[in-house]
Amino acid sequence: VLIVTPTSAGERKVVQLNVHKKITALATWTRSEGESGPDLLCIATSSSLSAYDVERNSDVFYRDMPDGVSALSIADALPGSSAVEGGGSVVLAGGDCNIKGFDRGGGEVFWTITGDRVMALESLKPSAEDQQQHQFATSVLICGTDDYQIRILAGEAEVVADITEADAVCHLVSLGHRNRFGYGLANGTVGVYEGAKRLWRVRSRHAPSCLLAFSPHAEENNLSRMELAIGWMNGLVEIREQSSGQVIFKSRVGPDPLAGVVTMDYIGCPVPVLMTIDIEGRVHAWMPQPTQETPEQESLQIVRNEPVESNTTEQLSSEAPVDDLPVA
Structure with a gap:
């Protein structure tokens, strides 16, 4: 594991952590x-889950996981808790037909079974506002499994919804609005x-x-x-509007699959940048900013920071990508 710490001075501290096992999440x-x-x-x-304190260079807890861990998520509260109940954050670990939750001390506080890995x-x-106007009044857990299911859980034994998809559910992300979440399937389908x-x-x-989940809006009131944001196996990165799926921005960063997409303040600017890393370790970054146009014509652009070449600018595009296929 490489841990990169950007600083205000422009220097970046890189720490290498050796786990000596294959990392799954x-x-x-x-x-x-x-x-x-x-x-x-x-x-x-x-076969294990550990919580590591980066600053102190030490493990906070280590747990044997005989069913393995294939997915991790951090939750502000246990599934089924209301927004005011608190209880502290937990890490949720999904493995072979089960999900376990642990508090910051490593104590097991949640367990439920699933139909598949x-x-x-x-x-x-x-x-x-969501509690008053929309479906879920408490914190819920969304689980995607190898048997094509998306399950929404409001507790260890309470299933709010069970959705059947067309292939294995490989990716889930909360969009932070009206209980919306994005999903990705093994067959190339993405949606909300x-x-x-x-x-x-x-x-x-x-x-x-x-x-x-990423905000491409440079104005503070739109952040x-x-x-x-979607990273693809063919090296393409896209940003799609959460309500309609319309493409806001797209760029192909190279031929290699993207290993991750993140957002953070990496270069000391007030607007978080969008960053991708491919399986060969190449990193690209984009920074949202307003164009120099009149207010009536104002749009957004993303500055693309190449590893070697000078910066170039790409306008946000609303075109559909050429490889979109109809979904039955």
Whole structure:
């Protein structure tokens, strides 16, 4: 594991962590509001789960996981808890036909069974407005499995919805609005649900490799509006509007599959950048910013920072990608 720490001085500290086992999932565990303790890095393997304190270079806890861990998610509260109940954040680990949850001390606080191997996990914690206007009044857990199912759980034994898809569910991401979440399937389908209602989906000849909730809006009052960023196995990165699936931005960064898509303040600017890394370790970054146009014509562009070449600018595009296929 390589841990990169950007600093305001422009220098980047790189720490190498040797796990000595094949890593199956990673998750960053930041403190929730009111919690104490360090930010943690959760590392899953085929037989264990550990929480690592990066600053102190030590394990906070280590748990044997005989059923393996194939997916991790950090939740602000246990599934089934209301927004005011608290209880602290937990790490949820999905393996072969089960999901376990652990608190920051490593104590097991959640356990439930699934129909098949867990491929993706995500938690939804509704805002006060969502609790009043929309379906879920408590924190829920979304689980994607190898048997083509998306299950929405409001507790260890309470299934809110059970959705059958067309292939294994490999990716899930919360979009932070009206209980919406994005999903990706092994057959190249991506889409968005609002609760148990599908809003849209598209299918590509290539499989999605990663999903991210990202705001491409440079204006501060629009930063809370999250869209769906998608990394593909053919090296393409897209941003799609969460309500309709319309393409806001796309760029092919190279021929190699994308291993991850993240957003963070990496270069000391007020707007988080979009970053991709491919399986060969090449990193690309884009920064949302307004164009120099009149207010009536104002649009957005993303500055693309190449590893070697000078910066170039790409306009956000609303064109559909050429490899979109109809979904039956």
